[in-house]
Amino acid sequence: MRSYLLLLIGSSLIGALAGCGGDKSGCSVDDDCVVGDVCVNGQCRALAGADLSGVVGDLGAGGDLATPIPDGWNPDALTASCSFNADALLYTCTKVAEGKTVVKSYQFLDASSKAMERFIRGTTESVHYLVKTDGSEARDNYTTASHSLRDVTVSGFLGPNRVWNGFGSSADTNSYKDELSTRKYTGLSADTLTAVTFVDERSTHPFPLSGVAVRVVDYSAVSTGKQVETTTVHRRVVVTFNGTADVPISLGDYACVLHLDTHKVDGCR
Numbered sequence: 001m002r003s004y005l006l007l008l009i010g011s012s013l014i015g016a017l018a019g020c021g022g023d024k025s026g027c028s029v030d031d032d033c034v035v036g037d038v039c040v041n042g043q044c045r046a047l048a049g050a051d052l053s054g055v056v057g058d059l060g061a062g063g064d065l066a067t068p069i070p071d072g073w074n075p076d077a078l079t080a081s082c083s084f085n086a087d088a089l090l091y092t093c094t095k096v097a098e099g100k101t102v103v104k105s106y107q108f109l110d111a112s113s114k115a116m117e118r119f120i121r122g123t124t125e126s127v128h129y130l131v132k133t134d135g136s137e138a139r140d141n142y143t144t145a146s147h148s149l150r151d152v153t154v155s156g157f158l159g160p161n162r163v164w165n166g167f168g169s170s171a172d173t174n175s176y177k178d179e180l181s182t183r184k185y186t187g188l189s190a191d192t193l194t195a196v197t198f199v200d201e202r203s204t205h206p207f208p209l210s211g212v213a214v215r216v217v218d219y220s221a222v223s224t225g226k227q228v229e230t231t232t233v234h235r236r237v238v239v240t241f242n243g244t245a246d247v248p249i250s251l252g253d254y255a256c257v258l259h260l261d262t263h264k265v266d267g268c269r
Helices: 004-018 060-064
Strands: 037-040 043-046 082-085 090-097 100-110 124-138 142-155 161-177 181-199 210-225 229-240 246-251 254-259 264-266
Touching: none
Parallel strands: none
Antiparallel strands: 037 043, 082 090, 090 100, 100 124, 124 142, 142 161, 161 181, 181 210, 210 229, 229 246, 246 254, 254 264
């Protein structure tokens, strides 16, 4: 599961800058799609690395920046696909399905950053997540491969707030061949979360109190054959949270407002 928060940040801003009122699904050429999408088999697809998603992506239940950790969570609570390293006090869970392998590791830490065997309310101060994802897909004229790494620590379990810090990276490749040409799309991304802070009771205050989320993306599209073309794009998105639903968001020279409650971007200048 991708990070809903940063997926919202990226897709909303791309749509706003493209001046489009909604997504386009059917297409004949790339120009039929919104900025950041490409036409593959008659459907608009997000260009590799261009969707701006995922610094805390694929964290399972924690992927939406929530942390439902029960008291006493230990190896007995894990499924058969998980293991526990008693020496490192590290939990590792592996899931393989539909061409994708996801390896998630969890470690509980006390106030002195010492590893703990289980989550204990009143003692556990933070949880360290490490998620590695590798996937691929091949069809008649379409192939894709994706790789990502997420390293995030959630702290503040001894207080009223939850604070997210971490980084992530991804590398993606898509290739599509038709009668006229072969198109290859590649994308690299790097993400950071710095002191993104929520109150523990998210139902009373769902928006981050403070903190900064940054995503930097570089991607390219290369067409060879009868149609020869190369396109490269660099994006740097910065969101600064302020405790409200209306937060400043920047993309290069653009400065806009992201509305976390309505998922819209406006006020660009």
